[in-house]
Amino acid sequence: MNHTDPGQLALKAAFLVTVIFSFLFGVLMEVFFEFKILPLIIIDVLLFTFVFLVFRYTLEKFIYQKIRLIYKTIYNLKRPKGTKSEKRDYEMNSIENANKEVSEWAEKKKTEIEELKKAEIYRREFLGNIYHELKNPIFNIQGYVLTLLDGGLEDPTINREYLIRTKKSINRMISIVEDLETISNLEISQIQMKMVRFDVVELTREVFDFLEFKAKKKKKELMLASKDEKPVFVIADKNWIRQVMVNLVDNSIKYGSSKDGKTKVSFFDMDENILIEVTDNGSGVAPDEIPRVFERFYRTHDARSREKSGSGLGLSIVKHIIEAHDQTINVRSSLGVGTTFAFTLKKV
Numbered sequence: 346m347n348h349t350d351p352g353q354l355a356l357k358a359a360f361l362v363t364v365i366f367s368f369l370f371g372v373l374m375e376v377f378f379e380f381k382i383l384p385l386i387i388i389d390v391l392l393f394t395f396v397f398l399v400f401r402y403t404l405e406k407f408i409y410q411k412i413r414l415i416y417k418t419i420y421n422l423k424r425p426k427g428t429k430s431e432k433r434d435y436e437m438n439s440i441e442n443a444n445k446e447v448s449e450w451a452e453k454k455k456t457e458i459e460e461l462k463k464a465e466i467y468r469r470e471f472l473g474n475i476y477h478e479l480k481n482p483i484f485n486i487q488g489y490v491l492t493l494l495d496g497g498l499e500d501p502t503i504n505r506e507y508l509i510r511t512k513k514s515i516n517r518m519i520s521i522v523e524d525l526e527t528i529s530n531l532e533i534s535q536i537q538m539k540m541v542r543f544d545v546v547e548l549t550r551e552v553f554d555f556l557e558f559k560a561k562k563k564k565k566e567l568m569l570a571s572k573d574e575k576p577v578f579v580i581a582d583k584n585w586i587r588q589v590m591v592n593l594v595d596n597s598i599k600y601g602s603s604k605d606g607k608t609k610v611s612f613f614d615m616d617e618n619i620l621i622e623v624t625d626n627g628s629g630v631a632p633d634e635i636p637r638v639f640e641r642f643y644r645t646h647d648a649r650s651r652e653k654s655g656s657g658l659g660l661s662i663v664k665h666i667i668e669a670h671d672q673t674i675n676v677r678s679s680l681g682v683g684t685t686f687a688f689t690l691k692k693v
């Protein structure tokens with residue numbers, strides 16, 4: 346490592362000047378007078394001391410003090426806000442140290458800027474998505490109300506029908522806003538999980554009952570891996586896990602196979618955790634879309650083209666809930682074969 350503090354630099358400079366001077370002075374003495382070693386040594390010592398002091402003073406005064414100031418400013422900028430400034434020995438820090446710290450600082454700032462840029466793109470996409478999702482129901486409601494005001498209200502063939510459609514659009518908007526509120530609360534950790542012990546098999550049966558009508562309408566069968574599944578106790582927030590189950594089973598009904606559609610829920614004992622799998626034999630998700638299904642508002646190409654999907658918030662909520670329990674969720678899927686969502690819960 347190079348040592349370039351002012352003292353060492355001044356030493357090197359003084360040494361160089363003295364050597365050059367000795368050589369020239371020696372040659373001149375030899376040519377014009379007689380070469381004598383003692384005066385040369387005395388002059389060399391004086392010159393060395395003089396050059397050393399002048400160099401050291403100049404470096405200190407005009408260069409190092411300024412570098413130290415920059416270094417100190419950067420060090421204070423690097424320090425997290427609110428932390429006390431630690432007393433640093435700036436004297437000891439050479440240009441290399443300052444350079445190293447400045448490079449580290451620049452690298453950190455670069456990463457921060459990249460993250461901010463990503464967040465900005467994400468924010469813009471998010472706003473665009475909200476606008477896109479709310480635009481349709483709002484314009485629909487506007488259309489129905491204007492038609493009713495323009496005489497439709499007195500027309501018995503459409504008045505009731507248009508009010509029912511208006512109600513549907515309003516319900517859709519309410520559902521999007523509620524989902525967004527849930528995600529936002531889960532993201533800022535405002536919701537405390539109320540951890541209780543419960544039987545997750547029984548909860549799954551409740552969810553099956555709740556979605557039975559929808560499943561029957563779409564000719565889908567909901568089943569447990571084993572008919573006489575024994576109770577499986579976990580510790581988690583029961584209401585939120587019900588929401589997870591509803592969202593996953595609802596997806597399996599919506600995106601399940603139109604012929605012989607089946608949803609199967611299985612439970613596996615994994616030492617400390619219980620692994621719960623929700624499997625369907627539906628359309629599946631393309632490999633390049635799998636990593637994106639948990640994103641807010643994301644819908645696969647297939648779902649969008651068939652217009653059977655919702656707003657793409659269900660799985661984002663599911664992931665937030667599972668992560669709020671410090672557990673994990675993942676998905677396996679093959680196009681045309683089916684999809685399995687697997688998540689863990691703490692066993693008791």
Ligand SMILES: Nc1ncnc2c1ncn2[C@@H]1O[C@H](COP(=O)(O)OP(=O)(O)OP(=O)(O)O)[C@@H](O)[C@H]1O
Pocket residue numbers: 592596597599600601625627628629630638643644645646647648649654655656657658659660661684
């Ligand atoms: N079981 C599944 N099989 C195939 N594709 C699925 C399945 N579950 C989810 N997907 C895909 O992932 C996307 C995101 O699912 P998510 O539940 O977040 O949204 P959604 O069902 O479209 O709307 P929401 O749940 O908000 O009503 C879906 O639009 C669909 O494309």
Ligand SMILES: [Mg+2]
Pocket residue numbers: 592595596655658659660
């Ligand atoms: Mg869904």
